[in-house]
Amino acid sequence: RARWLFWTDWGENPRIERVGMDGTNRSVIINTKIYWPNGLTLDTATQRVYFADSKLDYIDFCYYNGTGRQQVLAASHYLLHPHSLTLFEDTLYWTDRQLNRVLSAHKFKGNNQTVVSHLISQPLSIHVHHPSLQPISSNPCESQPCQHICLLSPSASQGYTCKCKPGFRTTPDGNCIEEEISFLMVMRGSQIIDVSTRPGDKTTGYLTPIVGVDHGLQIDYDRKTASVMWVEGKDNDGDNCTVWSMSYTGGKKSQFAGIDSNIIGAPAVVAFDWLGRNLFFGNRITSTLEVMKVDGKTKPRAIILANNGNNTSVARPRSMCIDPIDGKIYWTDEGGFGVPEKIGRVNMDGSNPIILAQPTKPDAITIDIDRKIIYFSTQFPTQIKSINVDGTGERTIMDESNNVGQAKALGVMNNTLFYLDPTYEKLVRVDLNDINNPKVILENEPDLKTFTIFKKRPLVDHPCLISNGNCDQICLPSEGRSRLCTCGVGFRKDNEVRCAEFKTYAVVAQLDTIRGFSLKDSSEAMVPISGPGHHILHVDIHYSDNWIYWVEYNRGTWNGIFRIRPNGTDMQPVIREGIG
Structure with a gap:
């Protein structure tokens, strides 16, 4: 009252x-x-x-x-x-x-x-x-006078104040309109907070703070659904990760993809495609770049690029950025398994992978889509460099002489570079026309993890924005503002836009997972049976009823015989009792 x-x-x-x-x-x-x-x-x-x-x-x-x-x-x-x-x-x-x-x-x-x-x-x-x-009293908000949020006020003459949810501002008539403002989404400790892009500006409220982020690694956002997506490691393990999602206007976080979502390995780096409505991620355990549809209930997933032994393939992706207008993925790779350290580029459908540069210890990466320039950092030596998207024009922007300890995350907007430095506990803004005059946004801030720039992303007329490009499952932006359709794991292309399930494939138990492989090209023919703790001894199928059966052993109370559909649904225990 x-x-x-x-x-x-x-x-x-x-x-x-x-x-x-x-x-x-x-x-x-x-x-x-x-x-x-x-x-x-x-x-x-x-x-x-x-x-x-x-x-x-x-x-x-x-x-x-x-x-x-x-x-x-x-x-x-x-x-x-x-x-x-x-x-x-x-x-x-x-x-x-x-x-x-x-x-x-x-x-x-x-x-x-x-x-x-x-x-x-x-x-x-x-x-x-x-x-x-909690006595009942008159409520000036009961008539719903506000478009978004009605807050009781001790001083307003009408007894309430209208507020807008994050990302919107109040007009003089009390309505809410979307605010085209840019800010930094910063992961600090176990929180994701909003920080102004302007030094000294303490304005906040663009983002409802997200708490309970454990071992956070990467972050991105989807303006259409007003949601934040971030990667969490497990016990400081940067490989076994989970992607979580939550509305940046507040709500409950939910698991988007991770070790419990039938993905072999785990997503460790992510980049959101706002044209195709896809989430691209790098899988460090399986040495793959993958894509997952963000809309719909099933969220089909496909492998874009794997380690096939070539120098241009992927080993241990560390950071990723994309340009969906040109249909390109860019990533930094720690190398290994016969693959060199590099800055790589590949089309979003996995075709034409190339090496743009081969620095030592590559770290973060970002792209200026308008100027077609890639910015990346290296750990040893500590440097921030730029290169054109075709691999030409490599140059050093900043290094240790500019008081850069480690540029763990990068962002660029309006010819201004932002970098996060956990060594010197700061977040810095650099005018690329005057790199000798950096402005500190945050300083003396321990446990800085990463950041991204929340801004209006460029929208173009694109076929993926209309009925998913008529694709059955995944619509991938391609060169020349065109699109390519692809199918998720467990499906094959029936024609340009349609997908069909595999009819014949080999089912293989690998102790901690069960996978299906096409007999023609070794592609994934079923949704993997995966997740933590599996000890799979035997596997068999019942083709006419469309079931896969397997035996779990050495799992204590989880010992038994289970079954599941090839599409990853309807997992059931068959026998759980009377088994040693």
Whole structure:
């Protein structure tokens, strides 16, 4: 009813703050005699804030504006490490992590101290459930006056403020229109945040921060679905990775592709194709470049380029960028398995792979689509270089003499280069017409992972944008703004646009996976049965009923006989009990 939001902040300057529910009128209400403000609760009937300090061991209250501060309880053996508070009528309840108890006392006098429960180990949050704590009152947002978000306001005359979701701005008439603004999506620690491209500009709010990113490696975005896609490693393993997706306006993250999605190996580097609506990724375990359709339920996947022993093939892709207007993929390759270190280029259908350059320890890569220039970095020696998309005109842009420690990620926009340097803990902007005057965007920021530039991507008239180019499964941008259709794993091309399932193929068990291979050209003829923990001893098929059967052993409770359809659906246990 008062339309205020309150919170505690430990930090270097511990305090209690409030702000209107529409983000206005922020102020500090308590910043003295406070150290570890843990618990916080409201007495809406008297408009008071109750708070507990787990370092100084007290419970105080004040009015919503910070005045009238009084102490309820201190120096009590009932109060050793208060963690969370709640209130009901005249009784205050709190949890104590050191006492392992839930306790209570009178909310004004602090007397009648009582142990409510002593049977809880490490009690944390506490809340009283009762309708009187959330009384019904008039709601100015009930009539849905806003196009996107209606926020209650303590100061606005109408009682609310209209806000737009990230990527949009409010017009004078209160509507929301898409905002053509560029910003940096930065992966820092376990978060993905938005940062302005302009030095010193602290404006945020273009992106709802994403938290819970474990061992993040790469990032990209899809403006059409307003989603972010990022790669997470597993226990600092840069090979066994998973691609996650989440709306950049907020929501729940979901697994897009990874070790549990029937992909042999795992995607380690990604690049989003906004014309064909595809996600390209590099698979370091299988030494392949692959593509997956992002729309639809089945998301067909195809291998574009594999390690066939030629110098132009792929071994261990480290970074990737694409130009869907010209139908090209560019990647840095660490080399190995007979393949040299290189900057590679290949058509999106996997044809015509070539070597653009062969630097030592290539790292990040990005492309200026308008100027047809590739920028890439190397680790040893530390350099940022450029090269034309045809492999000519290679030159060094920056090196250690420019205070570059490691350019782990690159981005380019409007003849301005951005690079992320985890060695010197900074994100830097460089005018390519004046490279001796770099501007630091972020500095003294530990655990910087990677970034990408969120911007309006060039759209052209392209056949893939119309009915998926009439392709059955995957529409790939090609040279001259044309398109090629391809089929996912388990299918073959029946004609230019149609796909058909393989009728005859070999099914092979490889201990940790089952794969199907065409008898003609060794292409993948079925969706692989893969994922962590498989120990597959035998495999057989029932052709007329369209089932594949296999035996799992040495998996404890997962020992047994299972079956699945060749398209990767309907996995079922056949026998799970009575097997050693």
